[in-house]
Amino acid sequence: MRIVLFGRDGKVGSVLGPRLSEAGHEVTGVEVGEEVELAGHGAAVDFTAPAAVLGNVRRALEADVPCVIGTTGLPDGGVEEIDGLARERGLPSFLAPNFAIGAVLMMRFAEEASRFMPDAEIVELHHETKLDAPSGTAAATAARMAGEVPIHSVRLPGLVAHQEVILGAAGQYLTIRHDTTSREAFVPGVLLALERLPDLPPGLTVGLDALL
Numbered sequence: 758m759r760i761v762l763f764g765r766d767g768k769v770g771s772v773l774g775p776r777l778s779e780a781g782h783e784v785t786g787v788e789v790g791e792e793v794e795l796a797g798h799g800a801a802v803d804f805t806a807p808a809a810v811l812g813n814v815r816r817a818l819e820a821d822v823p824c825v826i827g828t829t830g831l832p833d834g835g836v837e838e839i840d841g842l843a844r845e846r847g848l849p850s851f852l853a854p855n856f857a858i859g860a861v862l863m864m865r866f867a868e869e870a871s872r873f874m875p876d877a878e879i880v881e882l883h884h885e886t887k888l889d890a891p892s893g894t895a896a897a898t899a900a901r902m903a904g905e906v907p908i909h910s911v912r913l914p915g916l917v918a919h920q921e922v923i924l925g926a927a928g929q930y931l932t933i934r935h936d937t938t939s940r941e942a943f944v945p946g947v948l949l950a951l952e953r954l955p956d957l958p959p960g961l962t963v964g965l966d967a968l969l
């Protein structure tokens with residue numbers, strides 16, 4: 758498939774681009790300020806920044822190119838806007854706050870555990886250049902759990918992406934932890950989303966769970 762990759766030189770994009778090519782895709786990488794002809798591509802993949810993603814996705818959908826979105830921290834109303842635009846154009850699109858299978862399982866297990874242990878807090882830890890806090894994964898995890906789950910965000914050099922869900926009860930606590938040690942972790946999820954994109958309904962499908 759011909760794929761536009763917004764954020765080609767970023768921490769994720771620079772790992773993802775070569776892996777998409779290895780998987781047989783023809784990749785057009787795009788960085789800030791670069792203009793490319795979007796029409797004719799089979800999909801656009803976006804790993805950029807909260808301030809950039811909506812503009813990229815709008816331009817792609819207007820060129821009839823469906824989107825796979827990894828960028829987190831979308832502005833308020835962004836998800837609804839993408840969903841509306843994709844429906845208007847009759848195109849599928851897909852967004853996942855986390856493309857790593859281990860993180861998806863962590864969210865599932867946290868949802869299940871919170872049915873039995875409702876007192877819980879989340880600690881999410883990321884590299885110091887991450888722009889949004891709390892992380893999209895932490896917000897999505899909390900939304901699936903019982904009650905209000907406080908989220909604590911740590912930003913430090915040396916970290917990639919890590920999350921602990923700590924559930925407490927009298928005399929015990931349960932920790933569910935996921936660690937991303939390399940951006941390779943996101944590659945299989947993005948490849949799966951690209952493979953399944955043509956089968957998705959018009960509008961925005963959210964979360965890797967929907968594809969598993």
Ligand code: NAP
Binds near residue numbers: 790887
């Ligand atoms: P990063 O290292 O800052 O990379 C972002 C790249 O996008 C940079 O090269 C940036 O260029 C470029 N960019 C900014 N605006 C652009 C535009 N309008 N068009 C094309 N390229 C543009 O960030 P990252 O760590 O790769 O993460 C990117 C995003 O993905 C973040 O929102 C992060 O939270 C998210 N993420 C999601 C997942 C997931 O599984 N869903 C996993 C990891 C990361 P400049 O540096 O010149 O601005």
